[in-house]
Amino acid sequence: MFAKLARTGFLIAVLGVAGCNQKSMTDFVPEGANKQLPEKVLAEMRAKGMNRNAPIVGRIFKEENVVEVWKQKTNGRYEVIATYPICRYSGKLGPKYTEGDRQAPEGFYTVRPGQMNPKSGYHLSFNIGYPNAYDRANGRTGSNLMVHGACSSSGCYSMNDPQIEEIYAFARDAFKGGQTEFQIQAFPFRMTAANMARYRNDPNYDFWKMLKVGYDNFEITKVPPKVDVCEKRYVFNQVAPDGQSFNPTGACPMSTTPDPLKVAYGAYQKTYDAAFASAINTSTPAPKASIAGVKEASVVSDWSKRRARGERVTIEPPSMNHDGTVTENTERMGRIDSPLGRKMAALDAEKAAKKRAEEQKLAMIAAAKAEKERAKAEALAAKEAAKNKAAQPVETTATVAADATAPATDAQTADNGDGSRLSQIKKKLFGMFGG
Incomplete structure (x- = not known):
């Protein structure tokens, strides 16, 4: 037929x-x-x-x-x-x-x-x-x-x-x-x-x-x-x-x-319907991932456009989840090897170099400022030390003289020996009888 x-x-x-x-x-x-x-x-x-x-x-x-x-x-x-x-x-x-x-x-x-x-x-x-x-x-x-x-x-x-x-x-x-x-x-x-x-x-x-x-x-x-x-x-x-x-x-x-096809299709569909009803209640492998309509297509299309422009994007395209959120593996990033990709890479390298130079310049300015602050702090410390030193009491000549005429201690007398004692006796005699 x-x-x-x-x-x-x-x-x-x-x-x-x-x-x-x-x-x-x-x-x-x-x-x-x-x-x-x-x-x-x-x-x-x-x-x-x-x-x-x-x-x-x-x-x-x-x-x-x-x-x-x-x-x-x-x-x-x-x-x-x-x-x-x-x-x-x-x-x-x-x-x-x-x-x-x-x-x-x-x-x-x-x-x-x-x-x-x-x-x-x-x-x-x-x-x-x-x-x-x-x-x-x-x-x-x-x-x-x-x-x-x-x-x-x-x-x-x-x-x-x-x-x-x-x-x-x-x-x-x-x-x-x-x-x-x-x-x-x-x-x-x-x-x-x-x-x-x-x-x-x-x-x-x-x-x-x-x-x-x-x-x-x-x-x-x-x-x-x-x-x-x-x-x-x-x-x-x-x-x-x-x-x-x-x-x-x-x-x-x-x-x-x-007509022949209509009849054959009707018989085929009847068998299919019974098999479908049975399959619903049968344990089967889990479905594989499918595209979530136009929304996911648009998300991936945007990724493709950015990739074609040579931008750095995720290696794998993004995927939309059932709840509408988007998953991207940002641990694996890169750009397509193309003239645009190489141009974008060169621009990125230039930006990175400028950023490093600016960071180095700011670091040098910060270091110079820190050195200036350190020198200023040292100068203030020295000035404060001099001020404190000037405020301390100074030993006078009278004090030194008093110390010189103070009686000798027993130890000192003992250390002078007999000669010293004789001298002292003579001085007393001279005082008593004139000398």
Whole structure:
């Protein structure tokens, strides 16, 4: 049933297969980006009934940290052909809101040959097409969001070089086979009942419920869904009446869903609802961190702007807590190594040198003042000492004379010997009889 739908081209309208001209192919795949898929992968493709140049679709799961490549089989349905661990993606679970929030996007995106970059500074890359119609309708901004090599990310999905070479080869071969664009489905996690129950209280839950409709359509049909946007939301596999179209910011037309898909989706949803109810009462791993909406995106965006200006900021971007407070690791600070960063560093060094010189000057002034105060204190002390000395009593000549005529002590008399006593007797006799 769904294979027939796929062959009619309705459900793969987003993956139109009109041929590319030779010029576009040689332009976007120059020498150096022609690494071929390993024979092991080619053998698996043959075993699964896949043509080497058949269309592809990419799926990304943040929490599971994987990129999957799905390839169309001869029956029109898709099956996974390769899975790669993501080397690095920046930000948290949740969509990208604004330029500089360092969030890797979530949603449904389209990649065309012109978005492939074999001369990327990150080995190889392709732009996933952010912002798409949904992002623009909701005022979300950002640019140059890639899947690329070099294992370095500031808002992209980064792989190691051998992985991006294979992913690039899958896309290149599909374009050569006539596919004009392929779909990238980027999700926070595999949208199972258990995972949705885990994140039911997350601020991004309503957005994820909307993405889940597209996820479910793919799970049911194994064909990339037709994606449109109206009333600022995604709609999947909807058929608008003749003469009407989907306006991203306008009212949705009275669209319909093909009956076979409607029936299959209803049965799928019934099973899901039961599993979800059961999962709520089951012990599951704690949810991972997710972005706290536009407020946190703005905080991180401001950090990115200051970092781009070469200012000294925290090494890791700030994070907003559930209570609205912001956490920053100020123990690890630095600035980006760039012309602006080096200029800011030079200005900081100049300011630091001026500050040190001023501190030294103030220290010298303080030392001179202290020395002056010390000398003044010493002078006052000397003056006070002289004053005290002048106020003390002085020994007079009379006192000295009195001391000289004072009777000799017994010890003194004894020390003078007999000669002294005779002399004294003579003096007495002379006094009595004249002398």
